[in-house]
Amino acid sequence: MVEPVIVPRAEHTISRRxxxxxxxxxxxxxxxxxxxxxxxGGGVRDLLLGRRPKDFDIATNAxxxxxxxxxxxxxIIGRRFRLAHVKFGQKTIEVATFRKNxxxxxxxxxxxxxxxxxxxxxxxxxGIIRRDNTFGTPEEDAFRRDFTVNAMFYDIATYSIxxxxxxxxxxxxxxxxxxxxxxxxxVEDPVRMLRAAVLSARLGFDIDALVLDAIATLRPLIAEASxxxxxxxxxxxxxxxxxxxxxxxxxxxxxxxxxxxxxxxPSDAVWDSLARLDAYRRRFKEPPDTLxxxxxxxxxxxxxxxxxxxxxxxxxxxxxxxxxLPIARRDLxxxxxxxxxxxxxxxxDPPVRFTRSLPQRPAFRDALLWLEVFxxxxxxxxxWTALKAAAPTPPSAEGDPSGHPKRRRRRGRRRGxxxxxxxxxxx
Numbered sequence: 001m002v003e004p005v006i007v008p009r010a011e012h013t014i015s016r017r018x019x020x021x022x023x024x025x026x027x028x029x030x031x032x033x034x035x036x037x038x039x040x041g042g043g044v045r046d047l048l049l050g051r052r053p054k055d056f057d058i059a060t061n062a063x064x065x066x067x068x069x070x071x072x073x074x075x076i077i078g079r080r081f082r083l084a085h086v087k088f089g090q091k092t093i094e095v096a097t098f099r100k101n102x103x104x105x106x107x108x109x110x111x112x113x114x115x116x117x118x119x120x121x122x123x124x125x126x127g128i129i130r131r132d133n134t135f136g137t138p139e140e141d142a143f144r145r146d147f148t149v150n151a152m153f154y155d156i157a158t159y160s161i162x163x164x165x166x167x168x169x170x171x172x173x174x175x176x177x178x179x180x181x182x183x184x185x186x187v188e189d190p191v192r193m194l195r196a197a198v199l200s201a202r203l204g205f206d207i208d209a210l211v212l213d214a215i216a217t218l219r220p221l222i223a224e225a226s227x228x229x230x231x232x233x234x235x236x237x238x239x240x241x242x243x244x245x246x247x248x249x250x251x252x253x254x255x256x257x258x259x260x261x262x263x264x265x266p267s268d269a270v271w272d273s274l275a276r277l278d279a280y281r282r283r284f285k286e287p288p289d290t291l292x293x294x295x296x297x298x299x300x301x302x303x304x305x306x307x308x309x310x311x312x313x314x315x316x317x318x319x320x321x322x323x324x325l326p327i328a329r330r331d332l333x334x335x336x337x338x339x340x341x342x343x344x345x346x347x348x349d350p351p352v353r354f355t356r357s358l359p360q361r362p363a364f365r366d367a368l369l370w371l372e373v374f375x376x377x378x379x380x381x382x383x384w385t386a387l388k389a390a391a392p393t394p395p396s397a398e399g400d401p402s403g404h405p406k407r408r409r410r411r412g413r414r415r416g417x418x419x420x421x422x423x424x425x426x427x
Contacts, residue, residue, distance in 0.1 A: 022056075023039065026086050027039065027058060037058060037060040041150050043056045059096050059138070060095060067097075100141070148167040149171050177210075178196075178214070183218065185214075197246065197253050198233075198237055202245070243299070262304055263323075267304070270300065276299075280373045291369075295370065300322075341361075344358075
């Protein structure tokens with residue numbers, strides 16, 4: 001057993017005033033239910049660095065369905081590792097049960113059967129963790145995490161910092177170091193290589209030599225990671241305000257071209273696009289709703305000339321090959337609409353019919369933001385912003401921050417008796 005470094009409240013800078021109030025509610029209720037509950041991961045790291053955390057994640061000894069009993073606003077998600085998501089409006093506080101170390105198993109022993117909800121289990125296949133619902137202690141959980149600076153706990157019961165892995169020292173050294181042998185840890189989860197690059201870029205930290213050597217050897221494994229997971233990581237990077245630095249780090253380490261070959265050796269136009277996106281994002285404390293997936297992925301696709309204008313009178317085809325990333329068709333379609341209307345928005349005297357109709361189109365919101373973020377046209381931006389203020393909001397864009405049309409619930413048929421209707425049909 002490793003003796004942790006425990007830093008009492010008087011010797012660290014974290015204050016409960018800096019922790020999200022809803023995260024505090026979750027921590028306190030778990031403690032009231034006689035469970036151990038810690039703030040964990042990047043939230044602790046950022047608070048110690050004096051930065052505003054983007055997430056407040058919680059680790060506990062309560063099992064997922066014990067957590068669910070404490071919170072009516074809780075949903076259990078995940079197959080590889082079950083997590084509890086406690087919802088507060090649009091906000092989600094992620095609560096995970098302490099995990100334990102999993103010994104590697106021969107490939108023949110791995111099972112593809114779905115996990116039972118009443119059994120703790122973990123399965124490795126070819127060194128990669130496929131399922132992981134084996135619960136453990138705080139110490140075991142700390143050693144299961146990716147990097148030392150992400151593995152410190154804040155104890156709500158004593159207001160102290162608990163460090164099993166040397167994260168406090170690496171924080172002072174400004175170093176990204178793997179917990180355990182990176183040659184093993186990156187095989188378990190190749191996405192950790194991406195996260196090492198992004199974390200170093202976001203924090204301005206150096207990467208440990210052993211981590212760099214492991215990435216140089218194992219980087220082809222990144223192409224075997226789930227495309228959906230990688231796409232989500234791309235969106236996180238693009239929303240972070242550190243997109244240019246992060247993608248430069250991925251390119252420098254030889255990872256970017258393996259995930260998206262179309263971006264291998266990015267052009268100056270791509271770096272300029274990412275710099276403009278970062279400048280817009282940093283105007284806000286939190287990622288604004290205006291940064292839809294279409295805008296975010298467009299910051300990479302448009303300067304790479306991977307998406308083109310629609311040809312009037314011809315059917316649209318927005319299929320795009322972008323490495324192993326499964327970009328949603330609706331986001332590509334919206335981006336294509338933006339690229340198509342933008343040249344006319346930049347005309348000094350666009351047709352009256354176009355001027356009247358454009359503010360009513362669902363793509364107008366994204367097109368106006370694109371004009372603001374990625375072009376140098378203040379006069380045109382002012383003109384279209386004034387038209388937007390004067391025009392009613394298109395019904396198809398209301399209530400959906402992504403800008404996509406909102407699905408309408410089908411009305412039920414009337415049954416017998418006056419004024420009686422059936423329940424809305426399920427969709």
